[in-house]
Amino acid sequence: MSQFEQFDNKGYLNMDLLRFTTAGSVDDGKSTLIGRLLYDSKSIFEDQLEAVERDSKRRGMDEMNLALLTDGLRDEREQGITIDVAYRYFATPKRKFIIADTPGHIQYTRNMVTGASTANLAIILIDARHGVIEQTFRHSYIASLLRIPHLAVCVNKMDLVNFDEEVFNKIREDYSAFSTKLDVKDIRFVPISALKGDNVVDRSTNMNWYDGPTLMHILENIYIAGDYNYTEGRFPVQTIIRPYNDEYHDYRGYAGRIAGGVFKPGDEVVVLPSGFTTKIKAIDTYKESIPEAFPPQSVTIRLEDEIDISRGGMIAHTENQPQSSQDIEMMICWMGEKPLTVRGKYVVKHTTADCKCMVQSIEYKVDVNTMNHIACVENLKLNDIAKVKIRTTQALHFDSYSKNRITGSLILIEEGSNSTVGVGMII
């Protein structure tokens, strides 16, 4: 007999996962908004609250500063700024959420790109007093470049403009005017006050003119099951499973995570780079075989024929193959301290493959504040976004980023320091 109130295990086991990112400039109230989401969804525990109260008082603040919940590093807390991407977790009865909280400073664009790369949704914060500003363009452009499928534009600090409908409408019009240039289909607008809690989790009583959903309602209900590619079968091989024991003496399986499409035993597949074709014999998970596998499942695939495949190879459906080429055009975001130069050499990591590459040309740089193209550029500096062409030492097997975020993305690594200096989205 249990003395505890029964927790809904079955419901919990059936939740899905929404990853979202937050973008706003300094003082737009990002950390406060996240603090509010955590607080109002009762995801903050007593000892965390006590610690924040204690730290707020120590810093001479009157009200509890919810930003202290998310600013984790000593420097961040002391300077009152967010330096690095922080990941936060909360759950409601409907969904589990992962927040990538990214700093708004202009010099930290690389963090926003990082947070955006895995997000289903981006929250773009706009200060109601300042309206659409340069950084709003930048954040929205990055969300669009990284192909975040859904945007929630939150006009924050409505309490400081007397909850005025006109202010909200003006910002929505300004934003809509420029967002026609973006590649995002689903954009929603919500007037909020993160500090006071209006329209974040609970519906505002100060803005009866707004009849749309609260931010939490959007987060809980947005449709995300279509965010993967289920049509083009792609399986980058991570490692080979060879047990070398008596029971599984001849077992040879290719371990990896489905990057696209749906694979079934019997499917005709091609093995890249060799180009040999065969059939799928079985798809294994722990101690069992499954009838089909789809993104983002981690499985082990066995093939009918013994074919030479190693890490970096790809198994794809024969009738629908990825592009294979050494010449690759892409949009790049540069994250290195040293500039990218034409003829510069880097290591490429793409799915599970890596090889070297040379930058052939910089086609143009993007002015992220206007989205204009700037031609005749010699090099790229930290946070620059540009279209470049590279040539790799061996063919990569890829799709365009717009078709598949997994097989369409790559990173560039600087030799010597081994730093990740560039991230590319293949065109």
Added chain:
Amino acid sequence: MSKYHLNHLKELESESIYIMREVAAQFENPCLLFSGGKDSIVMVHLAKKAFWPARIPFPLVHIDTGHNFEETLTYRDSLVEEIGAKLVIGSVQESINKGKATEEKGINASRNKLQTGTLLDTIEAHKFDAALGGGRRDEEKARAKERFFSHRDEFGQWDPKNQRPELWNIFNGKKNIGEHFRVFPISNWTEMDVWQYIYQEQIALPSLYFTHERDVFERDGMWLAHAPFMQLKPTEKVEKKRIRCRTIGDITCTGVTFSEASSLEDIINEIASTRVTERGGRADDKRSEAAMEDRKKEGYF
């Protein structure tokens, strides 16, 4: 609703398995840090799944403070036997004997901080180039900034302000000689996810996690298990209580909870209604506002 849909536990499992396989593929000599706590037990379970039907391709490393719960060691030894893995023990007592570490003095003395030196020595002695850990980002605010693949310099240090950007599911494990990586495959799991997963997979746990009677005493508002080597203040007195552990670490800094929870369902219900974080019971985190960040920079788990 699409028929191709993974619930969040399956998605997290799949992500963690992917990362474990990346570690096996990208590094020459990885290891799995095993504390005997539920997170590292889940890690071993995920590793079994990632490489089945082959064995887990790396040894387990236990950093032993010498101040253990007996139940943890029993569990560890039977698990190692079951999975046929190699066990490497890094002993804090040995570090002290060799003069490499100095025992903390006073009533709150703990070997928690000393583990860092022993851990780094063990990594160096065995030339491990990647150490898999069960750290989660929801545990503590400094951990929230941690990458999956966390680069450590030749001194084993973490530089939180100069971390490599980590995008999509591409993990950069490139390093120079003498450097290593800490890898955290369950970064995105919460405490509740871990318990739900243990429940879903029916993973066996050390008996410490379930209610039992034990000698305990109260210190600074926290209840600690009593052990012979722990000094008591004159005002502190040992009592018998029914308790369980919500986390398991070194016995000197693991707070215990009064609980009657005797099954996984009970524990899940208890956690769903609790209002204190699991690390709220950890004396090691209470030392200062940035205690975890400071320890992590030096090379802590």
